[in-house]
Amino acid sequence: MISQKMLIEFSKIEQDTIIELYEVDLTDIIGEKTIFRFHNGLNELRQSIVWQGHVYDPYPIKVSGFQKNGQGTSNRPSMVVSNAFGLITGLSRNYDDLLGAIVTRHQVLAQFLDSVNFEEGNNKADSTQEILSRYIIERMTTLNSETASFELALPCESDGTLLPARVIIAHTCCWKYRSAECGYTCGAVADELDNLTNDITKDKCSHSINGCRLRFGKNSILPFGGFPSSAKLS
Structure with missing residues (x-):
C-alpha cells in the first residue's frame, strides 16, 4: 500500500532518489531473533544508512526481477549477495541454504530518511513513508567464493509447498x-x-x-x- 504522501512525490516530474534497503530474517530458521540489514551504499555522511532507527550496513547486494503481475504465476526475483569472508557459506552450511528465510525490501525516498543520515539533520524525516515487499528464499541457485545467489518467492506460494523443508x-x-x-x-x-x-x-x-x-x-x-x-x- 502506497501512502498519499508517496504518491504525490512519485507524480512529480523530478523525483527524489529511491533507496532500497534489505532485511534477511533468519529468526524462524535459527530459533532466536536474527536479522541482517543491508544496503548497497552509504549515506551523506559516508556511513551506514539508518532507517526507522535500524542500521543497514554497506554490503554488496543486488535483487532483480521484481514485477507486478495479476495474472499467471508470480515472478521469482533473484538475490545476489557477496560471500566475503565466507559469511554466506557458513550460514548456508549451518542453516539448510537459508531456505525459508524472509527477505524484506524497503523502498524509501531519500528525503524521508532518518535525520542522523544527514550532516544538518532532516526536517522531512518520516519513518512511515516506505513501500514494503516481502519474499521467502525458495532455493539457493549458486554459491562460490565470491557470491551467493538465491531465488525468491512470494510467502503465499512457499507456505507448505516445500517437501521436505530442506535440501x-x-x-x-x-x-x-x-x-x-x-x-x-x-x-x-x-x-x-x-x-x-x-x-x-x-x-x-x-x-x-x-x-x-x-x-x-x-x-x-x-x-x-x-x-x-x-x-x-x-
Whole structure:
C-alpha cells in the first residue's frame, strides 16, 4: 500500500532518489531473533544508512526481477549477495541454504530518511513513508567464493509447498552438532574423522551415519539429519 504522501512525490516530474534497503530474517530458521540489514551504499555522511532507527550496513547486494503481475504465476526475483569472508557459506552450511528465510525490501525516498543520515539533520524525516515487499528464499541457485545467489518467492506460494523443508542430501547430516535436532548432550566421543577421543575440545561430529552410531549406538533409532534412502533412487 502506497501512502498519499508517496504518491504525490512519485507524480512529480523530478523525483527524489529511491533507496532500497534489505532485511534477511533468519529468526524462524535459527530459533532466536536474527536479522541482517543491508544496503548497497552509504549515506551523506559516508556511513551506514539508518532507517526507522535500524542500521543497514554497506554490503554488496543486488535483487532483480521484481514485477507486478495479476495474472499467471508470480515472478521469482533473484538475490545476489557477496560471500566475503565466507559469511554466506557458513550460514548456508549451518542453516539448510537459508531456505525459508524472509527477505524484506524497503523502498524509501531519500528525503524521508532518518535525520542522523544527514550532516544538518532532516526536517522531512518520516519513518512511515516506505513501500514494503516481502519474499521467502525458495532455493539457493549458486554459491562460490565470491557470491551467493538465491531465488525468491512470494510467502503465499512457499507456505507448505516445500517437501521436505530442506535440501535432500543422502549421506550428510544437516543438523548442527549438539543442537536440539541432533539431540546428543553427553561427553566427548570422536573427532570430525570419527577418530575416538576423550578430549571435549576435539569432539566434532563427522555428520555421517557412522558418527551418529558412535554416539547413539548401532541398534538405536538415529536422529540422522540426512536422507540415506535417496541415494538408492534411480
